[in-house]
Amino acid sequence: xxxxxxxxxxxxxxxxxxxxxxxxxxxxxxxxxxxxxxxxxxxxxxxxxxxxxxxxxxxxxxxxxxxxxxxxxxxxxxxxxxxxxxxxxxxxxxxxxxxxxxxxxxxxxxxxxxxxxxxxxxxxxxxxxxxxxxxxxxxxxxxxxxxxxxxxxxxxxxxxxxxxxxxxxxxxxxxxxxxxxxxxxxxxxxxxxxxxxxxxxxxxxxxxxxxxxxxxxxxxxxxxxxxxxxxxxxxxxxxxxxxxxxxxxxxxxxxxxxxxxxxxxxxxxxxxxxxxxxxxxxxxxxxxxxxxxxxxxxxxxxxxxxxxxxxxxxxxxxxxxxxxxxxxxxxxxxxxxxxxxxxxxxxxx
Numbered sequence: 001x002x003x004x005x006x007x008x009x010x011x012x013x014x015x016x017x018x019x020x021x022x023x024x025x026x027x028x029x030x031x032x033x034x035x036x037x038x039x040x041x042x043x044x045x046x047x048x049x050x051x052x053x054x055x056x057x058x059x060x061x062x063x064x065x066x067x068x069x070x071x072x073x074x075x076x077x078x079x080x081x082x083x084x085x086x087x088x089x090x091x092x093x094x095x096x097x098x099x100x101x102x103x104x105x106x107x108x109x110x111x112x113x114x115x116x117x118x119x120x121x122x123x124x125x126x127x128x129x130x131x132x133x134x135x136x137x138x139x140x141x142x143x144x145x146x147x148x149x150x151x152x153x154x155x156x157x158x159x160x161x162x163x164x165x166x167x168x169x170x171x172x173x174x175x176x177x178x179x180x181x182x183x184x185x186x187x188x189x190x191x192x193x194x195x196x197x198x199x200x201x202x203x204x205x206x207x208x209x210x211x212x213x214x215x216x217x218x219x220x221x222x223x224x225x226x227x228x229x230x231x232x233x234x235x236x237x238x239x240x241x242x243x244x245x246x247x248x249x250x251x252x253x254x255x256x257x258x259x260x261x262x263x264x265x266x267x268x269x270x271x272x273x274x275x276x277x278x279x280x281x282x283x284x285x286x287x288x289x290x291x292x293x294x295x296x297x298x299x300x301x302x303x304x305x306x307x308x309x310x311x312x313x314x315x316x317x318x319x320x321x322x323x324x325x326x327x328x329x330x331x332x333x334x335x336x337x338x339x340x341x342x343x344x345x346x347x348x349x
Contacts, residue, residue: 006179006212007050007073012082014043014068014236042068044236045082052179053210055202057217057227061343065236066216070182073214074102087179100129103173103181110169112157118168119153122175129176139175146204147197163194170198174205180212187222199225220336232342239342247338254333257302257312262324274300277323284310284318291315292337299329303337 020036022028043065050056060066071077072084075091075098084091091098104111112121126136143149152160152168160168166186173181183202187195203226206213215226223230223244230247232240240247277300278293285291292303304312312330319325 004051005049006052006087007048007214008083008085009049009069009073010047010083012043012046012069012072012084013041013080014065014072014077015080016040016042041236043072043079043233046233046236046238047082048231048238048241050212050214052212053206054229055206055213055215055226057215057223057230058233059216059223059230059339060233060239064234066233067184068236069233070184070214070216074104074182075099100176101179103176103178104184105166105169105173105182105186106184110157110165112165112168112172114158115156117154117156118160121157121168122172125172125175131176135177136175139177142208143171146201163190163198166190167194167198167201170201174209174211177209178211180214182214182216184216185218186215187217187219195219195221202226220334220339224335232339234343244335247342248333248335250338253306254337255304255306255312256331256333256337257304257315258296258299258329258331259302259316259319259325260298260327261300262326277319280319280322281315284315303333 016039017037018040020038046065046069058066058069068077072079073086073091075086075095078092086098087101089098089101112118113124116124122140125131131139140149147167149171152164155164157165157168170183170186173183186202187198190198199222202213205211213226215222217223227244229243230240231238274293274295281291281293281302290305294301294303302312302315304310304315306312310318316325316328
C-alpha cells in the first residue's frame with residue numbers, strides 16, 4: 001500500500017441475493033414452497049484511491065451504490081469480490097482496528113446518548129476510544145477555539161435543535177482524532193447560518209488534524225464549499241473521479257442566465273409559469289435539449305450552451321419580446337448542473 005494512500009479500492013464489487021417475492025394470497029402460498037432469488041449488483045467493479053488529508057465528495061443519485069461503498073469502507077459489509085484497504089487494514093477483517101481509525105456521521109442517526117447531556121456523551125466516547133486525558137482536553141480546547149460549545153455541553157441531546165445535534169455529532173466523530181471521517185448528508189435540513197458554521201468546522205478540523213473526510217450529499221453547495229475532488233457513482237459504477245474544475249471544463253461554454261420578471265397580471269407569461277416560458281423558448285431553440293430551465297426561489301434559471309447557435313444575450317433579447325425583465329444575472333455553470341449532465345451521460349471521465 002502506498003504511504004500516502006489512506007484508502008484503496010480495487011475492482012470492488014458487492015452483490016445482494018434478493019428474494020423474488022410473489023404478490024397476493026396465491027403468491028404468498030407459493031412463496032412457502034418455491035423460493036426464487038435474484039442477484040442484484042449494488043457496486044460494480046469500483047476502483048479509486050484517496051490520499052491522507054483529502055476532502056472527497058462521493059456523489060450519485062439515490063440507489064447509485066454510495067451507501068454500500070461506504071459500508072464496505074467502514075467494515076459493515078464484506079465485498080463480494082475485489083480488494084479494499086483503509087489505513088492499511090481490511091475493514092471487514094479488522095473491524096475493531098478500523099473503528100479506531102474512523103469517525104462517522106450517518107444521516108440523522110445520532111451516535112450520542114439521547115437523554116444525556118452532550119458532555120456526558122463525550123466522556124463516554126472518551127472511555128470507549130481510550131482517549132488520553134491530555135488528548136481529550138486538547139480536543140475540547142480546540143473545539144472551544146472554533147465555536148462556542150459551552151451552551152451545548154450541559155444540554156441533553158433530546159433538547160437540541162437539529163442543527164445543534166448535527167454539530168454535536170460532528171464534534172463527537174472527530175473526538176478520538178480519527179484518520180478518516182465519513183459524513184453522510186451533514187447539513188440536510190439546516191438553515192444557511194448553521195450550514196456555514198458546520199462547513200467551517202469541517203474545513204478547520206481537516207486542516208488542523210489532516211483528517212481525511214468522505215462526504216456524501218445531494219447539496220451541491222456543500223460540495224463547492226468543502227471538496228476539491230469528487231467521485232461520482234451511478235448504477236454501482238464509477239462515472240467520474242477528478243477535480244470539480246476539471247469537470248466544469250467540459251462545460252466551459254455553458255452559462256446560466258438568471259432572470260426575475262415583472263409580475264404583470266395581463267402579460268402572456270406569468271411570473272411563476274416556467275412551463276409556458278419553456279414552450280416560448282422552443283420557438284427560438286427548436287430543440288428542447290439545447291437548453292434547460294428551472295426556478296430557484298424568485299429567480300428563473302436558463303442554462304444555455306453558447307457553442308450552439310444562440311448566446312445568452314440572444315435568449316434575453318428573445319424573452320424581452322413577450323416578457324418584461326426586472327433583474328438579471330449571468331453565472332458560470334453550477335456544479336449541480338454539471339452533475340445532472342453527468343447523470344444524463346453527457347461526459348465521460
